[in-house]
Amino acid sequence: QALRDLLQRMPKAELHIHIEGSLEPELIFALAERNQVKLDYPSVEALRRAYAFTDLQSFLDIYYAGASVLLKEQDFYDMTWAYLQKARQDNVRHAEIFFDPQTHTDRGVPFEIAINGIHRALQDARAQWGMSGGLIMCFLRHLSEEDAFKTLEQAMPHLDKIIGVGLDSSERGHPPEKFARVFARCGELGLHRVAHAGEEGPPEYIRNALDILKVERIDHGVRCLEDPALTERLAREGMPLTVCPLSNIKLRVFDRNADHNLRALLDAGLAATVNSDDPAYFGGYMNDNFIAMFEALPLERRHAWQLARNSFVAAFLDEDKKKAFV
Ligand code: ES4
Ligand code: ZN
DSSP: OHHHHHHHSEEEEEEEEEEGGGOHHHHHHHHHHHHHHOOOSHHHHHHHTTTSSSSHHHHHHHHHGGGGOOHHHHHHHHHHHHHHHHHTTTTTEEEEEOOOHHHHHHHTHHHHHHHHHHHHHHHHHHHHHOOOOEEEEEETTSSOHHHHHHEEEEEGGGGGGOOOOEEEEETTTTGGGGGGHHHHHHHHOOEEEEEEESSSHHHHHHHHHHHHHHHEEEEGGGGGOOOOOHEEEEHHTOEEEEHHHHHHHHHHHSSSSSGGOOHHHTTTTTTEEOOOHHHHHHHHHHHHHHHHHHHHHHHHHHHHHHHHHHHHHHHHHHHHHHHTOO
């Protein structure tokens, strides 16, 4: 109970949250009604029952369907504001939020509608609660690099609202090197770079994300332990891993909470952090992820402090702000 209390109360940063994955079924239905969008599910309960995933792709199919209710700037604002309130309850003091512009522009929703709604919610959280944050634009890796370049073009007038770029969606068959040129361009533009790697994909994808995309964090990265030389390198470089425990369980990367390798990652000296990924779909927000791991694994107070500290060290915050936390 004392440990649970610590997990709840300790200040933390969330670095791996897809804002479209924070859409709760209730809000999906409310927005569908508000926007006159027809859903394939008759009720909130039926939609929730469909959240029985077997792998990443089975999740992504439902995740993209859920995002179809987002049409107006206010919809993006409401979604983001709902997430930020949950984060605040969990004592998240800094949140770096992913969004998938192509999921919206490919449906005819303009880039600026999505980014302006999300950004306005982040501004309000800063003004009202002092919560800091940033927006990371993800390219969908199942689409082409040319499509990613088109998205970057659309982002150009909005670079003041974006701290970095990421790479998400279906990992297998879409290796990091597919996006070498667009990531190089983003680097020239001064954007931070991260990529999903080693969630379902092999350790080689982690190595190529580092060497070819020059990423500063690896999203997930849990499969690195299959490769001792890579593990040693990640530890030596202090490369942060944004681990998402409940996501890994729901998508069957590990069978049960007790099988998760979070403790092994920490024991290997890796800069692991805990994050929620797609909290509305995977059964919980930040603190639910912490509690699930601390109940199932031999993790103690020192690990809680380590994970919280790692989250601020890995954040794209300037050094002064970081010092206030670590
Ligand atoms: C995602 Cl868990 C995960 N992996 C890859 N892409 C994603 N997009 C949203 N959630
Ligand atoms: Zn993710």
